[in-house]
Amino acid sequence: MKHHFLRWEHLLGLCLLLGASGSAIADSELDFPSNSPLRFRSDKSFKIITFGDIHWDRNCDKDQQTLRAMDTIVEAEKPDLVIYLGDNCVSDNLRAVREGYKQLTEPVVRRGIPWAATLGNHDGEHGGLTRAEVYRCMLGHPGNLSRPGPASIHGDSNFILPIMDRTGEKPAALLYVLDSNAYYKQDNLETYDWIRRDQIQWYRKASEVYRQKNQGDILPSYAFFHIPLPEFGLFYTNKSRVGIKQEDVCCSAINSGLCATILEHRDIKAIFCGHDHVNDYITGFHGLWLGYARGISYNTYGQENYAKGSRVIVLKEGKASFDTWLRLEDKQVVNVVHCK
Numbered sequence: 001m002k003h004h005f006l007r008w009e010h011l012l013g014l015c016l017l018l019g020a021s022g023s024a025i026a027d028s029e030l031d032f033p034s035n036s037p038l039r040f041r042s043d044k045s046f047k048i049i050t051f052g053d054i055h056w057d058r059n060c061d062k063d064q065q066t067l068r069a070m071d072t073i074v075e076a077e078k079p080d081l082v083i084y085l086g087d088n089c090v091s092d093n094l095r096a097v098r099e100g101y102k103q104l105t106e107p108v109v110r111r112g113i114p115w116a117a118t119l120g121n122h123d124g125e126h127g128g129l130t131r132a133e134v135y136r137c138m139l140g141h142p143g144n145l146s147r148p149g150p151a152s153i154h155g156d157s158n159f160i161l162p163i164m165d166r167t168g169e170k171p172a173a174l175l176y177v178l179d180s181n182a183y184y185k186q187d188n189l190e191t192y193d194w195i196r197r198d199q200i201q202w203y204r205k206a207s208e209v210y211r212q213k214n215q216g217d218i219l220p221s222y223a224f225f226h227i228p229l230p231e232f233g234l235f236y237t238n239k240s241r242v243g244i245k246q247e248d249v250c251c252s253a254i255n256s257g258l259c260a261t262i263l264e265h266r267d268i269k270a271i272f273c274g275h276d277h278v279n280d281y282i283t284g285f286h287g288l289w290l291g292y293a294r295g296i297s298y299n300t301y302g303q304e305n306y307a308k309g310s311r312v313i314v315l316k317e318g319k320a321s322f323d324t325w326l327r328l329e330d331k332q333v334v335n336v337v338h339c340k
């Protein structure tokens, strides 16, 4: 273990030296962890539940309904990790946000399951709160593996979670949790914000460092953030698509090129987003899969006769392919897809 760790740090330094030109990111802030408590099971699987758009606010009656839906899904799936995909808690003061995270993560924390969260456009939107404040106030919660992102890049919830191999010795897969930011209102342009160039640069550096550490082979990687990319709309009609689109893909008007960068690097196999509560499809494009979580919340808009649910993802150690399905609040499993 120690030997691996030392080699890792050497390699990181070398990569930074070689790749430093043109970067505004300070080396000390890059935070590419080589370890985490997450580990593939002895049968080589690792199961993730994504919860999209909880819109928690002060444990109201509708929040209680959301909580019951989440509890049912967690109990049925028994995941290794839960990822909250943003618009998690929309309360307008920090005390309510802190309390809200305690309440909304209860079904997960009670079962001893680790979790992580990214921010959505509605997190930190009300009461003069900043997204940074909201993010900081949930970091210390039990079971939360989220970490503060590099200060010099856009967004707060940018971090990487390695999933270790069965022995726990080295990373076997990577989860990139990114902050898709909130709104852009400048120069007569009003749109959802986009994943900025400095964030993409940070991902590229991480991808290169992890690949070199892994003897030149890419580590199968998966990305999670709130606002879908424009490509979610572009690829909806692809033959591989499973699931439905009941509202527009509410992405930024700007395409900042994350999808292109991912296709060049070929390490990220899938992107999972929330934001559009009544879209639930997953669609493939040349080995890259784009999937919605499906809305889980009663405290926001949904659609009649459209059950709450969440996307489940099962990774396999040593493989880029994965299985995914939607688990609904009535325990039904639908839209099972083997993605490769």
Ligand SMILES: [Zn+2]
Residues within 6 Å of the ligand: 087, 120, 121, 122, 226, 274, 275, 276
């Ligand atoms: Zn949203």
